[in-house]
Amino acid sequence: MLICGDRRRVDRREAILEAAEALFLEHGYDRVSLGAIVKRSGGSLATLYELFENKQGLLRAVVGSAVEERDDAIEAMIADGHRPSEVLRAIARNLTASLSAPRMIGLMRIVMIEGLRDPEFARRFYSEYSHVWTLHLAALLQQWNDAGLAVIDDSEGAADLYFSLLLHDVQMRGLFRTSDDEPSDGRDPSWRIEPFITHYRVQ
Amino acid sequence: MLICGDRRRVDRREAILEAAEALFLEHGYDRVSLGAIVKRSGGSLATLYELFENKQGLLRAVVGSAVEERDDAIEAMIADGHRPSEVLRAIARNLTASLSAPRMIGLMRIVMIEGLRDPEFARRFYSEYSHVWTLHLAALLQQWNDAGLAVIDDSEGAADLYFSLLLHDVQMRGLFRTSDDEPSDGRDPSWRIEPFITHYRVQ
DNA sequence: CGGGTAATGTAACATACATTACAAGTCAAC
């Protein structure tokens, strides 16, 4: 027994996670009832409780499964042998979309609110989802500095400034605008990091 | 009659607003009951409804009264005859505290959530509270450019980058960390805008 | 002091919701 019995279980789990994520992102955690989630996912309330313990557990699972899918696009780009300034522009182009996508923005919203109840939860999310990029980039900047390809004393501070330039506007606008009118001018977002390249003399 | 009768009314109104703001900032809008607000403010549920119509009206009033108190520190600093780069550093020092204070961060949180229900509300808040700074600074940058004190073609874009550098880290950290441990290193935040000064050749 | 307006306390009301219980149904494996 139960050779393929996991199958149903996994399907139910994914269906519920998908429905819960969609509704949480659209209306916020507190304004979505478990009944509404089950109505959307199919299945029954009982299985939801079987799989996720309670509503808070479901939220954790939703956020956790989204974090897992974090793509490591930055790794790939580092390998390229391009000039550092071009690498920075490429990272800008590749990361802006995913870090300002409605899914990311919506996750941020619900995590921030849940953080009022459980600070550690929000802190971990921020660390895993955002600060991790800073650390990756800081390492890269340090290499460039040591190789004479840039002049950067505080590499972590510099990486922070890079992401500030890149993401502040797009993320704040996303957080305060739920719907998707005003389609964020199609300009290449890499113009935003030019002050960074100039100041740190990135070759 | 009612010459000084407004007095009680105004007192009640302010007491309720104060209690509601404190509780909303601490726990979030959805997780605070009107009963809890009244218990804290003193008074009665009936007066709350008399003054604010309903819970949503109370939220609007809380946010509205906070926005009114926006200080115009930036105006004062422009008058000074200092070098532009010093003016930028002074603005950085003066605005960082107020735009990253717990009150501001908490307001942002509740407005962002309410924005899921009423997008126009969130949009207006963002525009009045944040975008207005960008426009003010853009005008200043334009003047400097015209006077040969800086090289800035897109003054609004530049102003946006300035505030991105200055606020992204401190606001994001605030949004994801409800309590106030890790007291935000006492460093002068003006170091964050040095790339701006370098890139735009601000004198 | 007396009169009326407004504030208070309390309770009622309807609803929504998280959570649990359980009987009936479904599916996979032998």
Added chain:
DNA sequence: GTTGACTTGTAATGTATGTTACATTACCCG
């Protein structure tokens, strides 16, 4: 096909909460 674990549908439970109603009290003004 039959078994048995898992899933489903539905209802029950208890509680919290937005909102309204109302009788009572406190306050301000003439």
